[in-house]
Amino acid sequence: xxxxxxxxxxxxxxxxxRIMLECSQTKGHDRMxxxxxxxxxxxxxxxxxxxxxDINKGEISDGYSVSRQAQAKFSLSLESAIPNQTxxxxxxxxxxxxxxxxxxxxxxxxxxx
Amino acid sequence: LAKTTQxxxxxxxxxxxxxxxxxxxxxxxxxxxxxxxxxxxxGPRFIIQGYKTKVTNEVASLFIPADRKSSTLSxxxxxxxxxxxxxxLVGDPPYSGGGADGLTFGKGTHLIIQP
Numbered sequence: 001x002x003x004x005x006x007x008x009x010x011x012x013x014x015x016x017x018r019i020m021l022e023c024s025q026t027k028g029h030d031r032m033x034x035x036x037x038x039x040x041x042x043x044x045x046x047x048x049x050x051x052x053x054d055i056n057k058g059e060i061s062d063g064y065s066v067s068r069q070a071q072a073k074f075s076l077s078l079e080s081a082i083p084n085q086t087x088x089x090x091x092x093x094x095x096x097x098x099x100x101x102x103x104x105x106x107x108x109x110x111x112x113x
Numbered sequence: 114l115a116k117t118t119q120x121x122x123x124x125x126x127x128x129x130x131x132x133x134x135x136x137x138x139x140x141x142x143x144x145x146x147x148x149x150x151x152x153x154x155x156g157p158r159f160i161i162q163g164y165k166t167k168v169t170n171e172v173a174s175l176f177i178p179a180d181r182k183s184s185t186l187s188x189x190x191x192x193x194x195x196x197x198x199x200x201x202l203v204g205d206p207p208y209s210g211g212g213a214d215g216l217t218f219g220k221g222t223h224l225i226i227q228p
Contacts, residue, residue: 004156042218042219042220042221043157043218090156090157092156101147101159102149102157103159104155104156104158105156107155107156
C-alpha cells in the first residue's frame with residue numbers, strides 16, 4: 001500500500017457542484033499539505049496542517065476548504081466547483097521539524113465542466 | 114521564501130552525467146536547498162537536500178558553493194528513466210524558526226534523456 005493515498009484518482013464534475021478530495025497516510029507524519037498543479041505553473045500550496053487542531057491557508061486557498069479529521073486524514077473540499085479549478089491535486093506529508101522532505105500522493109486529476 | 118531560477122529544459126544521453134544548476138541569489142541564512150523529481154502524473158519525489166558544500170546519496174549529489182547563491186544537482190550516468198521534471202526549492206525549515214511552512218515549487222527543469 002502507498003504511504004500517501006489519494007481518492008479519487010480521477011474525477012469529472014459539473015460547475016457548481018461540491019466535491020471532496022481525500023487523503024490518508026500511513027507515514028505517521030503530523031504535517032499534511034494540499035497542492036495544486038497546473039501545466040507550466042509548478043505546484044502551488046492550497047492549505048496545510050501541522051496537527052489535527054491546526055489549519056493554515058497557503059497561497060491559493062480561495063474557493064477551497066479543508067478538514068483534518070485525524071492525524072492520518074486530510075480532506076480538501078471545493079464548495080462550488082468552477083472550471084478554473086480543473087487541475088492535478090496532490091496531497092503531501094512531512095516529518096517532524098528536522099527533515100524538510102515531503103512524501104507526495106499520486107494525485108487526483110479533477111476536471112470541472 | 115527565496116526565489117529560484119533554473120533552466121526550463123535540458124537534454125542529455127544515456128550514460129552521461131547531468132548537472133542542473135539552480136540560482137537562488139537571495140537565499141537566507143537559515144534556508145536549506147532541496148531537490149525533487151517528478152514523473153508525469155505522479156507526485157514529486159524527494160531526491161536530496163543540503164545546506165552547504167557537498168551532499169551525496171545513492172541517487173545524486175548536490176554541490177553548494179560557499180556563497181550559497183546557487184546549487185547544482187548532479188545525476189551520474191543517467192538512463193532513460195531519469196527523464197522527468199526536477200525542482201529546486203529553497204526554504205527555511207520549521208526547526209529554524211522559519212515562517213510559513215509549505216515549500217514553493219516553481220516550474221522546474223524538464224530533463225529529457227535520449228538513447
